[in-house]
Amino acid sequence: xxxxxxxxxxxxxxxxxxxxxxxxxxxxxxxxxxxxxxxxxxxxxxxxxxxxxxxxxxxxxxxxxxxxxxxxxxxxxxxxxxxxxxxxxxxxxxxxxxxxxxxxxxxxxxxxxxxxxxxxxxxxxxxxxxxxxxxxxxxxxxxxxxxxxxxxxxxxxxxxxxxxxxxxxxxxxxxxxxxxxxxxxxxxxxxxxxxxxxxxxxxxxxxxxxxxxxxxxxxxxxxxxxxxxxxxxxxxxxxxxxxxxxxxxxxxxxxxxxxxxxxxxxxxxxxxxxxxxxxxxxxxxxxxxxxxxxxxxxxxxxxxxxxxxxxxxxxxxxxxxxxxxxxxxxxxxxxxxxxxxxxxxxxxxxxxxxxxxx
Amino acid sequence: xxxxxxxxxxxxxxxxxxxxxxxxxxxxxxxxxxxxxxxxxxxxxxxxxxxxxxxxxxxxxxxxxxxxxxxxxxxxxxxxxxxxxxxxxxxxxx
Numbered sequence: 001x002x003x004x005x006x007x008x009x010x011x012x013x014x015x016x017x018x019x020x021x022x023x024x025x026x027x028x029x030x031x032x033x034x035x036x037x038x039x040x041x042x043x044x045x046x047x048x049x050x051x052x053x054x055x056x057x058x059x060x061x062x063x064x065x066x067x068x069x070x071x072x073x074x075x076x077x078x079x080x081x082x083x084x085x086x087x088x089x090x091x092x093x094x095x096x097x098x099x100x101x102x103x104x105x106x107x108x109x110x111x112x113x114x115x116x117x118x119x120x121x122x123x124x125x126x127x128x129x130x131x132x133x134x135x136x137x138x139x140x141x142x143x144x145x146x147x148x149x150x151x152x153x154x155x156x157x158x159x160x161x162x163x164x165x166x167x168x169x170x171x172x173x174x175x176x177x178x179x180x181x182x183x184x185x186x187x188x189x190x191x192x193x194x195x196x197x198x199x200x201x202x203x204x205x206x207x208x209x210x211x212x213x214x215x216x217x218x219x220x221x222x223x224x225x226x227x228x229x230x231x232x233x234x235x236x237x238x239x240x241x242x243x244x245x246x247x248x249x250x251x252x253x254x255x256x257x258x259x260x261x262x263x264x265x266x267x268x269x270x271x272x273x274x275x276x277x278x279x280x281x282x283x284x285x286x287x288x289x290x291x292x293x294x295x296x297x298x299x300x301x302x303x304x305x306x307x308x309x310x311x312x313x314x315x316x317x318x319x320x321x322x323x324x325x326x327x328x329x330x331x332x333x334x335x336x337x338x339x340x341x342x343x344x345x346x347x348x349x350x351x352x353x354x355x356x357x358x
Numbered sequence: 359x360x361x362x363x364x365x366x367x368x369x370x371x372x373x374x375x376x377x378x379x380x381x382x383x384x385x386x387x388x389x390x391x392x393x394x395x396x397x398x399x400x401x402x403x404x405x406x407x408x409x410x411x412x413x414x415x416x417x418x419x420x421x422x423x424x425x426x427x428x429x430x431x432x433x434x435x436x437x438x439x440x441x442x443x444x445x446x447x448x449x450x451x452x
Contacts, residue, residue, distance in 0.1 A: 009382055009391045009392075009393045011393075012377060012378075012380055012382055012393050015377065015378055016377060019378065021377055021378070023377070064375070067375055067376075067377045067378075068375070069373065069374070069375040069377075069382060069384070092373070095372075095373050095374050095375060096373055096375075097373030097384040097386060098373070119370060119371045119373075119386045119387065120386065121373075121384070121386050121389060122389075159387075161387075161389070
């Protein structure tokens with residue numbers, strides 16, 4: 001007979017990993033965008049208008065049958081699709097838990113009402129600066145920052161969860177505190193990152209735009225941000241869920257393990273999701289063992305590392321190397337962690353084991 | 359009884375999926391997650407905004423081969439618990 005509903009799900013999540021159930025997905029609905037951000041990982045490939053609605057619905061049907069629960073819709077700019085609300089509405093009808101990733105410039109009162117009716121988990125908005133001049137310079141569109149701020153306020157007025165996502169670069173580093181306080185004042189979650197992803201077409205000069213190691217360390221120190229050190233510092237901890245229970249669908253219908261891991265496993269225009277998901281392509285990928293990460297075997301930074309096979313693929317052309325971006329960030333985390341430990345001692349160290357913004 | 363003559367329906371604010379015989383329910387506004395066991399999942403999947411409480415009890419009685427009284431009491435307890443969490447609501451039978 002019915003027992004009490006259980007308020008946890010880690011056990012079930014582990015089951016999705018063990019059984020390779022495609023539980024978490026990200027779907028790039030289109031790549032066309034009304035902005036022209038100079039750091040966009042899509043580079044110059046921003047002209048894909050995505051799969052037709054009927055195809056998207058049939059894939060959603062299949063994903064629901066296969067056990068997918070979490071779906072994030074990203075672009076390009078998703079709201080440029082005239083059928084976006086039909087796609088999102090259909091996905092809710094099929095009981096997916098959805099997140100919307102948007103530049104927010106197209107969210108007016110009407111769009112905010114429609115988003116509210118979808119009951120999304122969150123709307124994740126890119127905001128680069130409270131100073132409109134800086135934000136607009138990054139996005140390449142004058143007036144874009146004003147539109148983003150307006151959208152955030154419209155969403156919050158409807159009590160929709162908003163997550164501000166900011167990539168910090170040389171250009172907007174000074175905006176860290178203004179964005180942080182804006183988020184606090186408006187009940188918005190603030191997520192930030194320092195890793196610029198190289199574009200597939202090589203059009204982003206990461207070294208010119210990205211932060212120096214010392215600059216990232218300063219952000220952590222000045223803002224008293226806790227960095228975690230994994231208890232499990234074995235190589236196995238470097239493996240992620242990409243391709244295990246999560247996936248990425250590109251705007252052209254190709255299936256990948258992750259948005260950052262551009263290893264094309266097959267086309268959903270030619271095969272069903274399940275056929276690709278259970279194919280030798282995916283199974284070979286899943287057979288990768290952490291011991292295969294040849295650059296990481298002797299590394300002392302494993303406990304601090306957010307190892308990404310996708311970055312390695314972009315940088316070295318193979319999945320098993322170590323991305324210099326990851327190595328650099330792991331070193332930053334180690335330095336920050338050790339400085340904090342020497343300043344506050346073991347008591348604070350315990351706190352930092354459980355807290356991380358990244 | 360509170361449930362007699364009522365039809366339970368799912369909140370539009372939940373997302374859910376049944377994975378390997380267990381339903382995982384996400385309360386989207388709170389980002390909270392609840393996992394149901396096998397029987398809870400069975401009842402959850404019967405809740406479609408059309409079946410009455412009594413019809414659900416009948417199905418539970420047959421599926422799990424228990425007495426009508428036990429099925430009624432335990433189904434009501436389960437539904438009350440998830441109703442208290444805002445996952446389902448009740449409407450009157452037409």
